[in-house]
Amino acid sequence: MKNIRSNIIAAGILCLSLGMTSCTKGFLDVESKTESTTGNFYKTEQDAYRALLGCYDGYRRATCGSAVNFLVSAEVMGYECFGGSGASDGNGMRVTDRFDLSEMPSSTGSSWSGYYAGIYRCNELITRENSIQWNETGSMHTQYMAECHAIRAFLYFDVVRQFGNIPLLTKPTDENIPQADPADVYKLIFDDLKFAIENIPANAYPKAESETNDGKITKYACEAILARAYLYYTGYYGQEPEGVTKADALAAVEDIISSGQYALIPEYRRLWPAACAQKAEVGDMTTLYGDYAGDGNNEIVLTVKCTASVNWSGLDGNRWQVNIALRTSTGVAPYAQGWGYATVNPKFVEEYEDGDTRRTASVIDIKGEGLEDNQLVQTCIVQSQEYTGYYIKKYAPLAFADGTHAGMENGTGNLMISNHQDYVQVRYADVLLMAAELGSPNAQQYFNMVRERAFKDKDGNTSPLYTEKQATKENIMRERQFEFAFEGINYYDLLRQGIDYAAAQLAKQNGVEVMTAGAPATISFNPQNFINKAGLMMVNTNQILLSDGVLKQNPGW
Template structure:
């Protein structure tokens, strides 16, 4: 096949017609799609297109959450929602100030995206297992492994965001769709673990990034399984998986993963699929799309969301001023070597007479640099705002280093000089020239906050560690309620689903 996977992914990214009875809503089947399912998957090309459709929801944007990190940033203590006013992107505002309810909030987007992914994976796995003429045994095994990884990935998002969710591993029909009931999280986690173990056994260790960048590898599956174990506090299991991914701290792992020497290079759009990237979600300017393609953009629209509003000056194009950075994070990062690669200090540019910008809602003057709308990389065709080429790295090596260090400490191992937990933590620090420190949970979480700032991890870290009530209480977070999102109102109508008690 002459097309690279990345371009093919882009070309078929919105091809929902090949996904059978799944639509963008879990409880809203598409009869036309059901007819298509009966006649599709008749040759290897259609099988590959079907696999692309299972990948597709990973990169969904332009609804309410700007997956995978926009709304999550707004919900954390490192950002406020921002934008043009208190009703601009109300779903973000409601999560940021914790006034969300079952009708208003980002939950519908997360629910739709991930259950669409689950449904597509279920259909695809069944079709491939039944047999597709001309598809080799090797490709069959790899395709199923990729689909199982993706099903595990989508269920992981669902169970940690909603806790009690409907669960199914077979394609749903119009007859049984509304009969689904919620299950205990343990049931979902068990299936995620099995899917990822199955995937690990059949996935390739690496892929050629020039032609297959963005496809799932064995290392990505092991890294995700490690995270799944962390969320269940299976510390020894988590550390074992991460050790396979991480290898010798500071060195090159068996999968070729290695920390980049220059922290700023991690986020450059001209440095995609580098040695630190484990799971990277593809965005591209190749589509050259305009506003008529709303919901089907290939570019990273979060880039323009995060840029300073009405900006004129060097380095950046104007954006929409969402997720401005809090004074607290600014103060924490100000003298850290990663500051300039993390925070765009637009107020300083204005104070120096180099720039001007419109002060958006809850403006702080500090914006996200890692995904900023840089003039250097702006699209030259199509609508610029919709075609920024920044990929989103959802899992990278510094993340898994720090999670392994955490798992080792939680399992009772020491964190002093010479221990693996110490070496992992300080490999991340050494990369940016910081001196070594003892590996304690406090030090590890502080390092995660600074190293991974603005990348969408902070809210999850606060919730899973029990720190959320203290860190987010000033924003309105209520313990025992806001650790999860409400079940979307539309999903409760004419179904057997039950709302979480705290949201009733």
């Protein structure tokens, strides 16, 4: 049986991939005289490069092209955030937040189609490799293919963590297949990553040249994801993966450290545009961004690049930023307006230690920042679900002093499509903490580097409130929670510590007071709902219908 879902994806790739296909009424019957098609395209190394750019584009669309992406869903499922959104929006975000379909029985669940569209592009290039006439001298053959394999691994790693039970496609096919054993998916992920590590030269994209190569996949990015995937697999599934050992994972992150390519930005706040933002007149981007360390700074190991867009079909920007912004009718400088998703749990905010600068760098504190009496914010409270007075700052979109959106320098940006903050996938701080967790001889040093940085001011002085802690597993995991809050990492850190442990942590949300439609409300979380679903998301019911029941719903949903 052919899968309607896959046919739609296949046609979409033919139409969307970098203009490579003329998508006219009869394009399947008539060979284009002016455009490339999959039948006549994959011939030269330049064609391969264009196809690789299509894979990068597919990766960006999957991670940044939807309203509720991997990061937003991870934050809502985790302890740090609630569902939020508007008072009149329905309870769709509560389904995700509370693992409870009864909150909105009509919910169909999140779709994985964007990820499989990106995977399709990678599979297409991998399958066509031997039909390409690669350059005889100076060929980039091996590196291009290595980057393609890496992108496929990144995409699969996101999907398998979210849904657990997913189809494993290694060819550009419309075949309708059942979900694979997660162990087989991880074997492909590790095989792809190892191939990329072995075949992307260490000097392919030097960090010193990040102004021109930022966003490209390096050997070191693949090593970081390999370690992250190893830690997740062994924690969540309680067994060793095929083909990768703990020693391999440690060697991978130690190689990143010894490369000398990366370093911690001295002041944590400077990693995030909104944490550095100042009130600025329209067009004054220098004042607006303040002392932001910049895209591609020395701490960034892997990032997804986004660009401002005024094109609704372009999908070049960061489409989920608007959803986590303040739910106001215009910007409240320096923060732009949005839809109020993923409101921050005040209980988590209270858990930061005194002197830890990560709190103010990570969280918009409406009262603490003097915004509580702003009329726009008062309206926001009435229009919001699960309003807490706290929002995610790390990815908050920005506005000029008059409230206009700052996606475009001239103030003509659109709040929905002109957000363009890069989506940071891996920071050097994560590399250091993973190395410590994996048992590096330098574990204490690495742990101290990350923790002490959090207590430093702009002049590099360490707060007297700083205390050194031992680099135990418990302390490392606790430090990760504050270091990587609102980066889409902490929920999966919870899962890899065990379902029962994660359920107990999430249950601490119970009884937290919030405001919905301006009225007091309390959070109610049943940990058994989470346990029954093993922390996995609901497979989209439309995907199951399109597969004629070949795809199965995750247990508990």
